[in-house]
Amino acid sequence: MxxxxxxxxxxxxxxxxxxxxxxxxxxxxxxxxxxxxxxxxxxxxxxxxxxxxxATVFPGFIDNHVHMLWLGEKLDRLDLSTIHSRQAVLKAIEEKVNTLQPDEWLIAEGFNDNQWDDTRIIDRLELDAISTKHPIVLTRVCRHALVANQLAMTLAGVTRETPTPIGGYIGKDDSGRLTGYFKDTAQELIKRSEPEKDVPYLKRMIALSVEHLVSKGLVGGHTEDLSYFGSESYEKVTAAFRAHIQEGRTPFKTHALVHHDVLTNYLLDPSKSEALPYYTFGAMKIFVDGAFGGRTAWLNAPYSDNATTSGLYIHEEAELEALIKTARKHHLAIAAHTIGDRAIETLVKLLKQYPSTSSLPDRVIHASLVSDKAIALMQDVPIILDVQPLFVSSDFPWVIDRLGEKRAQQLYRFNTLTQSGIPILGSSDGPIEDVSPLKGIAVFVNRRSIYDGKSYTKEEALTVYQAIESYTKKSAIATNTEATRGQIKTGxxxxxxxxxxxxxxxxxxxxxxxxxxxxxxxxxxxxxxxxx
CATH class of the missing domain: 2.30.40.10 (Urease, subunit C, domain 1)
Structure with missing residues (x-):
């Protein structure tokens, strides 16, 4: 028919x-x-x-970087992202605790201290005052930091003597007392003790996520979920996605990045080559650095509001090089989280040194602080950038204090990158930002902050066509499907x-x-x- x-x-x-x-x-x-x-x-x-x-019709929009299972969890959990004061966050947690079963964990999503008048990070003592009978974990909006109460730390076996992992941070006050604040890789010390998430749970999160995504006009997403859900995470997550498809639930064209922690699981998976209409695998995912919010993005020079740090690298350069060589050995492209200028430059040099033999392009995810040097390096490498326009609206103006006026001019250089011939693909990093591509398109064009309503570095704005192209025609580059997707065209x-x-x-x-x-x-x- x-x-x-x-x-x-x-x-x-x-x-x-x-x-x-x-x-x-x-x-x-x-x-x-x-x-x-x-x-x-x-x-x-x-x-x-x-x-x-x-009505007006476009080729189906694609979110080129999203975390579908985390999105499902955000939709299912206490959402702190819309609460704009520190005290109101604590009140919401207290109210939620009163609804819990005995010993049940409270895991809340998306607190954003940059939205508060009092920007002090919540201390674990404040969470202990709410409950010592329920483990409490508050995840920051960027997902590069969390706060845990004492019970959550006790269950995780975290003490004052726990060593800080490379690429992480464990918060302590001047006396050495644990504050409950964990950044980047140190978060795993807490997360490993959270309740195990089985396949039925993950299926439910996928269903919640898919229904939400299609309601925003999205037909597909490039997701990164495979390593975050406890023991046998890869096996459980892939089983949940396959079950979603095989049970005839709402379709969604899902392209999965493979975190390097589960690369062996992927390579040994006999079913990975099975043709599934709505689930494919792509590049190997690596984290190079952190984020601006916790001052863990890796910079060439110290932060303007804290000269004692230039951020964190997640891997020593030799280890990063080894990971890239491993991907190349298995003919895989790289998809790397890089936010700071030093992180981007370090990554792209290595990608140039070890060129890809995959049919898929290498991907720089975020590419937030882009130096002229980085742009010149990227022009020599077949690469695409998965960018998040809504970062402009949620990072300005507070990020100017982090980086200083001069460096802030090099943030989110969408027009410069486009004019330099480097493809940029629109995405949300959901649940970090709203997954609505219309909101993303608006910020690509207007570059307006949610905090003060001002437009920042307007010379980096895109046209409406360029913005829509980043969710349609250009998104097909990432999956090597330019001949079949991204346009309204016969075939x-x-x-x-x-x-x-x-x-x-x-x-x-x-x-x-x-x-x-x-x-x-x-x-x-x-x-x-x-x-x-």
Whole structure:
């Protein structure tokens, strides 16, 4: 059976403002895209007709860096990201504790001290005052830091004498007392003692995540989840995704990065080569540094608001080199978390030294503080950047204090990178940021802060077309599917993001308010906004 889609504006993304009048879908692909009269000739009486009633249609949007299982957990847990004061966070935790079963853990998501008037990190003594009978863990919005109460630390076996792991930080006061604050790799000391997460739990998180993602107009995502869920994490996570697909739940085109900690599990997995329509594997994931919020992004020079540190490297350079060589041995591309300028430069030099033999490109994830030197290095390497436009809105203006005015000019250089010929792909890093691509597009264009409403480094803004391209046509580069995905074109996948308004015609200040009318994956309507 075929389906005729008409009475909409279809942007093919082949070029700026390239549109067609109608589309014919057959099974999971586009049979024809073009003239309405020609399209109608493909349709018989028994076929379906989808009247879009003036909606605007794009190739299906892809989130090029997301954590689907963490997103599911955020949707399922106490969410602190919208609470804008320290005292209100503590009150929310106290109220939540009163609803728990005996000995139940309280794991809350997304506190953001940069939003508080009193920006002091919550101390474990304050959590102990709320409960000594429930382990409490508060994850920071960046997921590069957490705060734990004494019971959580006791269950994890953490004491004053616990050595700080490389690439991590264990908070202590001047007397040596543990404050409960853990950064980057040190977080694993606490997380390893959290309740075990089984396959049914992970399936539920996937289902929550997928329903949320498709409601935002997303048809797929490049996710990184495989190593974070206790013993046999790789096996449990892959089993949960496969079960989601095989049980016929809402489809979502998932492309999984393989964390280096589970590389052996991946290499020994006999099922990894099985053709699954909605689950594929990609590059090997490495963390090079941390984040600005906890001053763990690795910089060439010390932080402007704390001259005692230039951040953290997660791996010694020799270890980082060894990881890249291991990936190359197995013909894998690299996907590396890099935020600071030194982290980016160090990584790209090694990628140039050890070029990829994979069919997939190497990926620099975040690429936040990009020096001119880094841009020159990247121009010599086949590389793509998975960037998060919403970092602009949530990092400015406080990040200026972290880095200083001069360095802050080199943050999120989306236009400079584009003009330099380096592909940038739009993403959210969800649940770190909102997964709505419309919100991402708005910030690509406006570069407006959520804190003071000002636009920062406006010369680095993208056009609306460039912003949408980063979620559509350019996203196909990452999976080597440029010939089948990312455009509305004959033979391409029938994936569509259908919007209630035209992003090219609205005021740019209204881009984030555009409603998603419908989401289609392989010709199937997976989300419909019944209010429209």
């Amino acid at each position: 075929r389906m005729l889609m008409l009475n909409g504006t279809f942007y093919t993304m082949a070029d700026v403002e390239d549109t067609v009048e109608a589309v014919v879908v057959e099974a999971d692909h586009i049979l024809y895209a073009g003239n309405k009269k020609v399209a109608e000739s493909y349709i018989e009486e028994s076929d379906d007709i989808l009247d879009l009633q003036g 391409y996948a029938a994936d569509f993001t259908i919007l209630a308004a035209n992003p090219f015609h609205v005021n740019t200040e209204d881009l984030s308010a555009i409603a998603v009318k419908m989401t289609m994956i392989d010709g199937q309507i997976v989300y419909k906004n019944n209010a429209l």
